[in-house]
Amino acid sequence: xxxxxxxxxxxxxxGLDFVHQRKFLREAILEVCAxxxxxxxxxxxxxxxxxxxxxxxxxxxxxxxxxxPADMFGVPVHASISGTVTQISTIRLPNKVSCKAVxxxxxxxxxxxxxxxxxxxxxxxxxxxxxxxxxTSGICGMGGEGEPTYTKCMRAVKREVDxxxxxxxxxxxxxxxxxxxxxxxxxxxxxxxxALSGICRVKQVIFCIEDTWVDEIEAINKAVEETRxxxxxxxxxxxxxxxxxxxxxxxxxxxxxxxxxxxxxTEMEEKVKAVLFNASTCFAFSEMIEKNQPLxxxxxxxxxxxxxxxxxxxxxxxxxxxxLERVPGAHxxxxxxxxxxxxxxxxxxxxVPIIKTTTAVTIIRKFEPPRMNCIHCGACVHAxxxxxxxxxxxxxxxxxxxxxxxxxxxxxCIACGACSYVCPAGIELSTNIAKAAYRARRSARQ
Ligand code: SF4
Ligand code: SF4
Numbered sequence: 001x002x003x004x005x006x007x008x009x010x011x012x013x014x015g016l017d018f019v020h021q022r023k024f025l026r027e028a029i030l031e032v033c034a035x036x037x038x039x040x041x042x043x044x045x046x047x048x049x050x051x052x053x054x055x056x057x058x059x060x061x062x063x064x065x066x067x068x069p070a071d072m073f074g075v076p077v078h079a080s081i082s083g084t085v086t087q088i089s090t091i092r093l094p095n096k097v098s099c100k101a102v103x104x105x106x107x108x109x110x111x112x113x114x115x116x117x118x119x120x121x122x123x124x125x126x127x128x129x130x131x132x133x134x135x136t137s138g139i140c141g142m143g144g145e146g147e148p149t150y151t152k153c154m155r156a157v158k159r160e161v162d163x164x165x166x167x168x169x170x171x172x173x174x175x176x177x178x179x180x181x182x183x184x185x186x187x188x189x190x191x192x193x194x195a196l197s198g199i200c201r202v203k204q205v206i207f208c209i210e211d212t213w214v215d216e217i218e219a220i221n222k223a224v225e226e227t228r229x230x231x232x233x234x235x236x237x238x239x240x241x242x243x244x245x246x247x248x249x250x251x252x253x254x255x256x257x258x259x260x261x262x263x264x265x266t267e268m269e270e271k272v273k274a275v276l277f278n279a280s281t282c283f284a285f286s287e288m289i290e291k292n293q294p295l296x297x298x299x300x301x302x303x304x305x306x307x308x309x310x311x312x313x314x315x316x317x318x319x320x321x322x323x324l325e326r327v328p329g330a331h332x333x334x335x336x337x338x339x340x341x342x343x344x345x346x347x348x349x350x351x352v353p354i355i356k357t358t359t360a361v362t363i364i365r366k367f368e369p370p371r372m373n374c375i376h377c378g379a380c381v382h383a384x385x386x387x388x389x390x391x392x393x394x395x396x397x398x399x400x401x402x403x404x405x406x407x408x409x410x411x412x413c414i415a416c417g418a419c420s421y422v423c424p425a426g427i428e429l430s431t432n433i434a435k436a437a438y439r440a441r442r443s444a445r446q
Contacts, residue, residue, distance in 0.1 A: 001239075003211050004242070004257060005256050006247070006255045008385045009244045035322045038315055039089075039351075039353045040079070040353065042067045042100045044356045046148075052100055054085050055088070059085075060082065061082045062112050062296055063078050063113030063115060064078060067100075075138050075139065075140050075149075076136060078113075079296070082111035084104065085104055087103035088102055104317070115292055131199050137149075137294050137295060139284045140357070142278050142356060143359065144357070146356060155269055161200060161202055163202055163206060164193065164197040165253065166207045167277065168210075168220065169248040169253065171248045172245065183213075183216045183219055185283055186220050188282075188283050188286040189223070191227075192282030192284065194231055204235040205234055206238070207236075207237070245416070250276055254268060264411060295316070297315045299312070299313055300354055300361060304362050304364055305341075305363075316356060319352065319353055320351075324350065327363065336364070338361065341417070342416060342418070374394075375425055380422060385418060388412060394432050396408070410440050411441045413436075
């Protein structure tokens with residue numbers, strides 16, 4: 001099978017630990033975290049925030065509804081543990097979202113909402129029933145910005161897309177949360193993807209995965225073969241991609257698959273008639289279909305430069321500090337990142353909660369500040385997958401020449417971190433450029 005890819009980016013031969021560390025991570029025993037309390041934000045996705053529907057003193061069970069969205073651009077929020085609501089406050093997340101949050105003290109009794117029950121007719125649900133389940137599931141994209149999955153499906157129907165892509169290309173170093181689901185729960189990932197494909201009314205489903213992940217490819221292929229006869233109206237296939245960072249980015253996936261550019265702000269559904277869902281998102285929907293289990297927890301990869309790391313099943317709202325209590329030596333870290341090493345946000349407070357889109361907590365023990373000025377080696381230019389000139393952009397930002405940034409297409413930065421990774425001078429290019437890109441996109445919208 002032809003393996004697809006894009007130009008530039010970073011490959012394993014460039015010294016990035018793409019494979020060995022993550023092979024260990026995905027195979028490590030999945031730990032389960034039972035936090036003392038959780039603080040659950042009412043906005044964990046792009047779209048509308050929820051309003052809390054509980055009050056201080058209320059008793060809740062895991063899976064109980066605690067926040068409802070004002071419109072279809074939000075997703076409901078559910079209690080991730082059982083216990084007592086102790087506080088409703090306003091918090092600010094590292095991604096700069098400010099919203100209300102509900103704090104629940106764990107009663108350690110693991111009480112589960114009455115609505116969560118194994119569903120006897122899971123395989124016979126109508127399209128209408130599946131769509132209703134999706135709306136109530138609280139699911140948003142679990143690999144990116146977190147677009148409400150229901151909203152995305154409705155847009156796909158409106159745009160008459162014909163293809164559903166399942167993003168199994170977890171290309172970021174130190175990340176293995178999706179890989180765990182693909183390897184261990186391929187049937188569930190497939191079940192969720194096929195249900196979403198029905199809602200989106202597509203004719204074909206393509207599982208996109210990097211060639212490194214032999215076990216995962218085998219698991220997905222096996223699941224496809226076992227399931228194919230149930231979906232004769234849809235073509236199902238597995239497409240391999242070369243292992244290259246950041247292959248998982250939707251712009252680069254589309255470039256590799258269809259050979260077309262997808263500038264930021266362009267609707268994929270309109271441009272290539274395809275809709276993309278992350279593997280963990282598909283898994284989450286299968287849990288809703290089988291057990292009426294809304295999205296209340298997720299796998300988070302805990303890893304870093306000098307720790308062996310592992311995947312942990314974390315109730316949404318658990319603080320980073322509670323997770324790190326179980327990581328030996330984490331308190332000596334020079335840098336904690338909320339997310340992956342390349343695309344996450346460095347945090348200086350550990351009371352930050354895990355939300356539905358948090359793929360990882362990355363512990364950097366050997367963070368080194370810039371070692372020298374730019375030596376004009378051009379490595380960042382060769383690495384940038386969207387053909388920007390990171391050294392020039394960073395220089396313009398340092399000189400305060402914001403007005404010259406649009407001419408250099410700063411708004412197209414996908415915040416992948418590749419430029420910072422390859423820079424021999426240790427300059428944090430991506431942080432500066434991604435911030436400028438965010439500002440440029442915001443002012444273009446106004
Ligand atoms: S400029 Fe942006 S898109 Fe290009 S490598 Fe750096 S972070 Fe990635
Ligand atoms: S990689 Fe670093 S040192 Fe090399 S050109 Fe880019 S900014 Fe300068």
